Amino acid sequence: MSGSSIAAQASTLPDTSEHVGASASPAEIDTSCRGPLLLMFGSAVLWVVLASVFGLLASVKLHSGEFLAHCPWLTYGRLYPAFTNTFLYGFAIQAGLATALWILCRLGRTTLQGPGVTMVGAGFWNLGVTVGLVGILAGYNTGFEWIEMPRHAVLLLFISYAVIAVQGLLTFHARSERQLYPAQWYLVAALFIFPWAFSAASYLLLCHPVRGVVQLAVHTWFASNLQYLVLLPLGVANLYYFIPKILQRPLHNSNLALFGFGTLLLAGGWIGLTVSSPLPAWLVSVSLIAGTFLLVPILATAVNLHRTVSGAYRQMEAAGPIRFFGFSAVSLLIAGLVTAVISLPDANRSVQLTQLLTALRLLWLYAFFAMGAFGAIYYIVPKLVGIEWPSRKLMNAHFWLAVMGTVLTIGVVAAGGFIQGHEMGKLGVPFVDVIKLTLPALRFSTLGELLLVAGHVMLLANLLLVCRHFGRACATQVAGWCGCTVKAGGKR
Amino acid sequence: MNHGPLLFLSALFSLSLSWFGFVFIPTWQLGGDQPEESVETGQTYPSPRPGLAQQGAEVYRANGCYYCHSQQVTQEPSDFDLTLTATGPNLAALGRVLSEEVRPDLAQAAAVNALGRLPMEIKGLDREFTEYLTNKLMEAGATLKVATVVAAPAAAKPGEVPAHPGDSFTVILTSAGKTPADVAKLLLRIRPSLGGGLTVPVVLARGLSKDDLDKLNKKLTTAGAKTLVKMNLRGVDMDRGWGRRRSVALDYLYDPVVMVGAQRMGPDLSNIGDRQHSRVWHLSHLFDPRIITSEESNAGVDSLMPAYPYLFTKRPRSTPGTPGYQQAIRLVGEQFEIVPKPEAEALVAYLQSLRSGPGLVEAPTPKAPAPAAPPVATAPTAATATSVPAVTPAKPAAVVTPAPEAPKPAPPAK
Numbered sequence: 001m002s003g004s005s006i007a008a009q010a011s012t013l014p015d016t017s018e019h020v021g022a023s024a025s026p027a028e029i030d031t032s033c034r035g036p037l038l039l040m041f042g043s044a045v046l047w048v049v050l051a052s053v054f055g056l057l058a059s060v061k062l063h064s065g066e067f068l069a070h071c072p073w074l075t076y077g078r079l080y081p082a083f084t085n086t087f088l089y090g091f092a093i094q095a096g097l098a099t100a101l102w103i104l105c106r107l108g109r110t111t112l113q114g115p116g117v118t119m120v121g122a123g124f125w126n127l128g129v130t131v132g133l134v135g136i137l138a139g140y141n142t143g144f145e146w147i148e149m150p151r152h153a154v155l156l157l158f159i160s161y162a163v164i165a166v167q168g169l170l171t172f173h174a175r176s177e178r179q180l181y182p183a184q185w186y187l188v189a190a191l192f193i194f195p196w197a198f199s200a201a202s203y204l205l206l207c208h209p210v211r212g213v214v215q216l217a218v219h220t221w222f223a224s225n226l227q228y229l230v231l232l233p234l235g236v237a238n239l240y241y242f243i244p245k246i247l248q249r250p251l252h253n254s255n256l257a258l259f260g261f262g263t264l265l266l267a268g269g270w271i272g273l274t275v276s277s278p279l280p281a282w283l284v285s286v287s288l289i290a291g292t293f294l295l296v297p298i299l300a301t302a303v304n305l306h307r308t309v310s311g312a313y314r315q316m317e318a319a320g321p322i323r324f325f326g327f328s329a330v331s332l333l334i335a336g337l338v339t340a341v342i343s344l345p346d347a348n349r350s351v352q353l354t355q356l357l358t359a360l361r362l363l364w365l366y367a368f369f370a371m372g373a374f375g376a377i378y379y380i381v382p383k384l385v386g387i388e389w390p391s392r393k394l395m396n397a398h399f400w401l402a403v404m405g406t407v408l409t410i411g412v413v414a415a416g417g418f419i420q421g422h423e424m425g426k427l428g429v430p431f432v433d434v435i436k437l438t439l440p441a442l443r444f445s446t447l448g449e450l451l452l453v454a455g456h457v458m459l460l461a462n463l464l465l466v467c468r469h470f471g472r473a474c475a476t477q478v479a480g481w482c483g484c485t486v487k488a489g490g491k492r
Numbered sequence: 493m494n495h496g497p498l499l500f501l502s503a504l505f506s507l508s509l510s511w512f513g514f515v516f517i518p519t520w521q522l523g524g525d526q527p528e529e530s531v532e533t534g535q536t537y538p539s540p541r542p543g544l545a546q547q548g549a550e551v552y553r554a555n556g557c558y559y560c561h562s563q564q565v566t567q568e569p570s571d572f573d574l575t576l577t578a579t580g581p582n583l584a585a586l587g588r589v590l591s592e593e594v595r596p597d598l599a600q601a602a603a604v605n606a607l608g609r610l611p612m613e614i615k616g617l618d619r620e621f622t623e624y625l626t627n628k629l630m631e632a633g634a635t636l637k638v639a640t641v642v643a644a645p646a647a648a649k650p651g652e653v654p655a656h657p658g659d660s661f662t663v664i665l666t667s668a669g670k671t672p673a674d675v676a677k678l679l680l681r682i683r684p685s686l687g688g689g690l691t692v693p694v695v696l697a698r699g700l701s702k703d704d705l706d707k708l709n710k711k712l713t714t715a716g717a718k719t720l721v722k723m724n725l726r727g728v729d730m731d732r733g734w735g736r737r738r739s740v741a742l743d744y745l746y747d748p749v750v751m752v753g754a755q756r757m758g759p760d761l762s763n764i765g766d767r768q769h770s771r772v773w774h775l776s777h778l779f780d781p782r783i784i785t786s787e788e789s790n791a792g793v794d795s796l797m798p799a800y801p802y803l804f805t806k807r808p809r810s811t812p813g814t815p816g817y818q819q820a821i822r823l824v825g826e827q828f829e830i831v832p833k834p835e836a837e838a839l840v841a842y843l844q845s846l847r848s849g850p851g852l853v854e855a856p857t858p859k860a861p862a863p864a865a866p867p868v869a870t871a872p873t874a875a876t877a878t879s880v881p882a883v884t885p886a887k888p889a890a891v892v893t894p895a896p897e898a899p900k901p902a903p904p905a906k
Contacts, residue, residue, distance in 0.1 A: 188503070189503040193507055217518040220514065224510070
């Protein structure tokens, strides 16, 4: 791969010079993005609130079997997939896509292509998530984690994704800044990989199911791609874009970033089988090796970010979006380390089939990805509407609630999972006793989930305040002017 | 230059590579799997599920039982026991292998044993070594005599040149004294064949890994000994009664949706049909897991499993002849009875159909098959009207109508 030649051209500080030739100004870009992105971010925030409520209920049900027992829609086995699917599709992918569009515009110095089409796509995406959610709650679970949504919802999601992603690629293609910045690599790869993996997996699992355990292989392949080749690159792109930009420090080394990118592409599609999976042994070994190998791209990213920030760590703690990115970066490193360790066969034997894997997943999806996405939302939304966040306090409260909630939930669940694995591995310990030992952990994790819900509500409240201010500004504009080309959007 | 195509290609490359490994090869390797003849029972395995059980699998899926229950029996890598069955002709070689690498203690014991047959002559020694040996042996508490054979150079071992050609000594050990073990240790060094004279069969090692086993076995067989290898199937899952062997790909051949599960908040259910046959037990457990657990577990832990009351209709106790009377379950101490909905019956049929597969070439079973449980098809499903105790009362009093398929005293939930 001619990575080095590209790296040599790549700029090291995202969109510094404001106007070059025919390129679009940030203000123009933000105006073009306003409609679709506000829709996507707004829905993403609503979904994350809902998802965390499902998560909270599921966590209560995990230790209190009687709670809401009479309602089939609210049984644990439906709430839990409702939580993961709304979180993934409603929040994570949607917010990730929206951020990707904006970064592609900014880095390519071009306006968003087809904002109207994107908006329609986003509308249908949300419809898809809603249909899927109702399907899961009504008992049409497909039985495959992360694509539990019934077939028609999946189809809807696929089409609307394609509509949005095509706009993203057109935007990328139309860029007036030809030099590539590392974040773009990650974003474009994620944009490509998601639809392929999603459609191939839904075809082979839901439409023409493959036989027997091959399903397990296909499913692991999909989950691995989604987690490590879609969400992980989206999250890393966020970090590579926003951290240098906010701190106004050039990215330490683009070659290193490209090295991380290449190695991530190699490892990312293989991770997730456990030692005892009833699949051919070679496949299990490859999967475990890939899990350990993932540490290479993660370390490359961590070192790169560390060298970028080094000397300015104080600034990372400042209130505002930057803190979210800082937390996300640290979580990335921890998640990479834990993944590598539990991919060692002996460790894997002990933690497979335990809550530790749930904790690890939360670490990836929440502590790393969602925190970065929150940071992006906090950074981008004011640019779109031209209004600062009405409440700085709410933002800080969100940050601290999220930090406490994440640390508490993940820490406690991981500890519970560790105990569970340890006790399960002992001869002569009855299973009920194993579960009894993890019970306190399950109870505490409910508290963590509660904090997370509270944090998301802060974000939602802040967003509603923005809407009110923005609505007012719009109204005055409309009154004083014809048409709704809001001037406020013009200020950077 | 436009790097879009390059990016596209690298993403495509990465995706196709993993697709190839995870989708293409397994489909090719396993997709054509056919039922196989069991090495244990000689019957073809597996066979498709009966219709009702198949519907039950859907209820299981819709209600997400698989988020808490795995259906995947794990097994630690097997280890091996090595037994020596015959010592073979070359005792010296065997003794050397035993005392130097495998089991010095056994070799020593054999040598001590040989000391029971004194006197013993050690011939053909030179002067220096004789002095050394006698000193050492006497230190160890042995009694001995030394005889000299003069001018018999031919008696010296080939390659071993005596210090004073012509002098050869014989040490005659008459008593091993109080610490025969020390004496034996010394003797083993010059007479390794003493260590090879063990009484067979004897277990040389337990719990060996495959590599260690191969190494040891090779040494012993080169020394002319005969061995027997026993494979141990170890597994905490099997110890908990969750299966008789590990789960393999074939077990899932006829599952339209494979639900191996990734979490164990509840016990593994791969063989729940073997562990728990009773329809009434299953139904009552689904209606409220706490009825069963508070009754069974002396640990006093209430079940964490959610209750599924919505799979039942609750109504006041009916009299014989009322529709559904036969199917209804009357919980003792309660004024109501519960009538399972069709989903509940299907779910239970599915649970009853989950059984440990027979031993296969790729996953043998450790023991002879357990007495076969009644097959699902013949298990009475509807004709049972039984009461199960609600919460506490003693069991016998609680059963109003003894069921044809009486709830066996269930094994304590593990």
